[in-house]
Amino acid sequence: xxxxxxxxxxxxxxxxxxxxxxxxxxxxxxxxxxxxxxxxxxxxxxxxxxxxxxxxxxxxxxxxxxxxxxxxxxxxxxxxxxxxxxxxxxxxxxxxxxxxxxxxxxxxxxxxxxxxxxxxxxxxxxxxxxxxxxxxxxxxxxxxxxxxxxxxxxxxxxxxxxxxx
Amino acid sequence: xxxxxxxxxxxxxxxxxxxxxxxxxxxxxxxxxxxxxxxxxxxxxxxxxxxxxxxxxxxxxxxxxxxxxxxxxxxxxxxxxxxxxxxxxxxxxxxxxxxxxxxxxxxxxxxxxxxxxxxxxxxxxxxxxxxxxxxxxxxxxxxxxxxxxxxxxxxxxxxxxxxxxxxxxxxxxxxxxxxxxxxxxxxxxxxxxxxxxxxxxxxxxxxxxxxxxxxxxxxxxxxxxxxxxxxxxxxxxxxxxxxxxxxxxxxxxxxxxxxxxxxxxxxxxxxxxxxxxxxxxxxxxxxxxxxxxxxxxxxxxxxxxxxxxxxxxxxxxxxxxxxxxxxxxxxxxxxxxxxxxxxxxxxxxxxxxxxxxxxxxxxxxxxxxxxxxxxxxxxxxxxxxxxxxxxxxxxxxxxxxxxxxxxxxxxxxxxxxxxxxxxxxxxxxxxxxxxxxxxxxxxxxxxxxxxxxxxxxxxxxxxxxxxxxxxxxxxxxxxxxxxxxxxxxxxxxxxxxxxxxxxxxxxxxxxxxxxxxxxxxxxxxxxxxxxxxxxxxxxxxxxxxxxxxxxxxxxxxxxxxxxxxxxxxxxxxx
Numbered sequence: 001x002x003x004x005x006x007x008x009x010x011x012x013x014x015x016x017x018x019x020x021x022x023x024x025x026x027x028x029x030x031x032x033x034x035x036x037x038x039x040x041x042x043x044x045x046x047x048x049x050x051x052x053x054x055x056x057x058x059x060x061x062x063x064x065x066x067x068x069x070x071x072x073x074x075x076x077x078x079x080x081x082x083x084x085x086x087x088x089x090x091x092x093x094x095x096x097x098x099x100x101x102x103x104x105x106x107x108x109x110x111x112x113x114x115x116x117x118x119x120x121x122x123x124x125x126x127x128x129x130x131x132x133x134x135x136x137x138x139x140x141x142x143x144x145x146x147x148x149x150x151x152x153x154x155x156x157x158x159x160x161x162x163x164x165x
Numbered sequence: 166x167x168x169x170x171x172x173x174x175x176x177x178x179x180x181x182x183x184x185x186x187x188x189x190x191x192x193x194x195x196x197x198x199x200x201x202x203x204x205x206x207x208x209x210x211x212x213x214x215x216x217x218x219x220x221x222x223x224x225x226x227x228x229x230x231x232x233x234x235x236x237x238x239x240x241x242x243x244x245x246x247x248x249x250x251x252x253x254x255x256x257x258x259x260x261x262x263x264x265x266x267x268x269x270x271x272x273x274x275x276x277x278x279x280x281x282x283x284x285x286x287x288x289x290x291x292x293x294x295x296x297x298x299x300x301x302x303x304x305x306x307x308x309x310x311x312x313x314x315x316x317x318x319x320x321x322x323x324x325x326x327x328x329x330x331x332x333x334x335x336x337x338x339x340x341x342x343x344x345x346x347x348x349x350x351x352x353x354x355x356x357x358x359x360x361x362x363x364x365x366x367x368x369x370x371x372x373x374x375x376x377x378x379x380x381x382x383x384x385x386x387x388x389x390x391x392x393x394x395x396x397x398x399x400x401x402x403x404x405x406x407x408x409x410x411x412x413x414x415x416x417x418x419x420x421x422x423x424x425x426x427x428x429x430x431x432x433x434x435x436x437x438x439x440x441x442x443x444x445x446x447x448x449x450x451x452x453x454x455x456x457x458x459x460x461x462x463x464x465x466x467x468x469x470x471x472x473x474x475x476x477x478x479x480x481x482x483x484x485x486x487x488x489x490x491x492x493x494x495x496x497x498x499x500x501x502x503x504x505x506x507x508x509x510x511x512x513x514x515x516x517x518x519x520x521x522x523x524x525x526x527x528x529x530x531x532x533x534x535x536x537x538x539x540x541x542x543x544x545x546x547x548x549x550x551x552x553x554x555x556x557x558x559x560x561x562x563x564x565x566x567x568x569x570x571x572x573x574x575x576x577x578x579x580x581x582x583x584x585x586x587x588x589x590x591x592x593x594x595x596x597x598x599x600x601x602x603x604x605x606x607x608x609x610x611x612x613x614x615x616x617x618x619x620x621x622x623x624x625x626x627x628x629x630x631x632x633x634x635x636x637x638x639x640x641x642x643x644x645x646x647x648x649x650x651x652x653x654x655x656x657x658x659x660x661x662x663x664x665x666x667x668x669x670x671x672x673x674x675x676x677x678x679x680x681x682x683x684x685x686x687x688x689x690x691x692x693x694x695x696x697x698x699x700x701x702x703x704x705x706x707x708x709x710x711x712x713x714x715x716x717x718x719x720x721x722x723x724x725x726x727x728x729x730x731x732x733x734x735x736x737x738x739x
Contacts, residue, residue, distance in 0.1 A: 018304075021301070072364050074363055075362060
């Protein structure tokens with residue numbers, strides 16, 4: 001799903017009306033595609049973190065982070081340069097499951113440490129967490145059973161160790 | 166019950182409680198920012214604001230006939246004076262009419278604050294009469310904007326708006342105020358200082374980087390300064406001049422940088438870029454070390470980026486970190502305020518040995534100066550600009566519109582210093598020249614302000630001749646009239662096989678039109694009439710004087726580096 005130009009930018013923003021539009025608008029007008037954008041509060045409720053995966057070549061990513069820093073509401077914007085990070089994404093996958101195929105799907109789920117969060121006569125919903133590639137992998141294995149719906153959160157990232165993201 | 170009512174009344178009437186409405190608080194906040202003039206046009210949502218303006222002691226309102234003029238005038242005011250320009254409009258169409266002027270301020274980094282009325286809070290989002298999502302519309306064209314949803318925020322928001330507009334890389338800020346916020350009564354509390362988390366400006370350059378820059382310049386054989394509007398915003402002319410005096414390094418200027426140093430200074434090679442001098446462009450093409458200060462490597466300067474200054478190492482000084490390395494990698498990047506960084510740099514640079522470099526540049530200057538042909542039966546646009554330069558000695562504030570006349574004015578008018586050449590550089594907004602001159606004249610009533618415009622651009626905003634006449638502004642407006650959208654005509658001539666699609670104009674008699682508006686009007690048809698007419702216009706007091714100069718409709722603006730090409734593709738002669 002992701003191409004070689006995907007870069008991650010972590011952005012701390014003041015939690016104010018319109019800030020998501022400002023960030024997304026800047027990305028759009030600089031001609032960059034958004035692969036994923038996830039946003040939520042941080043340890044300080046007045047500050048939110050956005051993790052944005054964008055389609056920029058690596059040499060442009062820092063220059064792009066600089067543009068984001070110019071937004072008054074942006075407190076910090078870090079171009080994640082491929083150093084040591086923890087990247088996670090959560091997906092809910094609703095797949096066709098008959099009594100005959102349930103066990104096979106459960107096996108797949110076990111391998112990927114996915115949880116079964118809903119079960120009906122005809123469907124099963126799995127919750128899986130991991131890097132984007134892992135989610136892509138389970139999705140492709142489940143495809144033959146017929147995937148009804150997927151909801152993915154988009155990637156969130158923190159730098160490993162004591163250093164701030 | 167009765168007692169409670171009584172006590173409530175007692176509180177309201179207590180002498181220390183002074184209730185004001187939002188609009189009155191706004192005006193007080195503007196007064197505290199030192200605002201003396203507001204350019205604007207009223208309407209429904211801004212009625213409370215206009216009521217507060219009505220009998221304000223210190224703030225004067227200039228009623229423009231179109232909000233676009235108000236925004237351009239605020240820009241002219243800001244660029245002529247170095248202060249923050251202020252404009253105002255009502256909600257919806259009033260605010261959308263400001264958009265061109267705000268975008269111009271964004272592109273050219275001009276500090277203005279736009280105050281817009283908005284529909285009342287309860288109906289926002291309901292498609293109310295004259296409602297438009299103005300903060301949404303102006304998000305990409307402002308440095309910052311905000312919708313004030315609580316009148317108690319006004320005393321904090323206005324200082325923030327001015328602080329953001331004028332500090333760092335300056336730019337436009339818009340404050341949108343709903344009508345009921347302007348009307349609500351409350352007791353304002355005034356914060357002591359502005360504190361905006363996440364808004365930081367780096368002003369001092371890194372000493373290590375400055376030392377590296379000094380070393381590179383001292384050792385250079387063919388060094389060059391490429392200076393832009395950032396010098397003027399930072400008031401860094403004395404430092405740039407000191408640099409030139411100490412090092413003897415030649416300087417080229419961008420369109421926005423015109424006047425960053427006295428253009429009669431020996432080191433100044435004038436304007437670089439698409440219509441810059443051949444020698445400035447040759448110099449940048451051959452330079453080995455380029456000190457780029459307050460510039461953004463705009464495509465009108467660089468042409469094809471890969472071929473721009475191919476032999477040079479770049480030292481890039483800018484207060485906006487995002488500009489460094491944006492278009493061209495900087496070998497020595499320095500984030501900081503141009504004034505401070507140059508002051509740090511000047512004493513560290515050893516004057517380089519560049520006699521051979523100067524011999525080369527002087528040879529280029531002799532070989533290919535700006536030149537024009539002035540016949541007996543035709544008036545050259547360039548002759549008019551040249552004459553204006555000689556008559557004013559470069560001391561006047563000249564504003565221009567956009568197109569051929571703008572480039573000719575930039576080529577021939579050599580300002581003696583900063584804030585004397587005001588033009589729409591980045592946006593290239595036709596209709597800018599006259600309103601900007603109007604704003605500049607309001608800011609600097611004692612200075613000679615002259616608008617140089619084309620016939621096409623002047624038609625876009627000339628309704629405000631009435632405003633200029635009403636205010637008795639001594640303002641010469643020189644129309645270089647070729648009855649054409651000259652630059653469009655020129656490109657069609659060069660690049661579209663002379664197919665002049667919608668570029669020829671049938672104009673009114675501008676001199677007569679001026680008279681109708683209460684201005685003076687002079688029509689100039691013969692070469693020998695030009696100088697007396699300009700002298701008369703410069704001497705006209707108490708009203709604008711429009712000089713309609715019927716120029717050669719065929720004249721092309723040269724030299725020219727065609728869009729997206731490089732110095733070697735420069736067209737020198739017709």
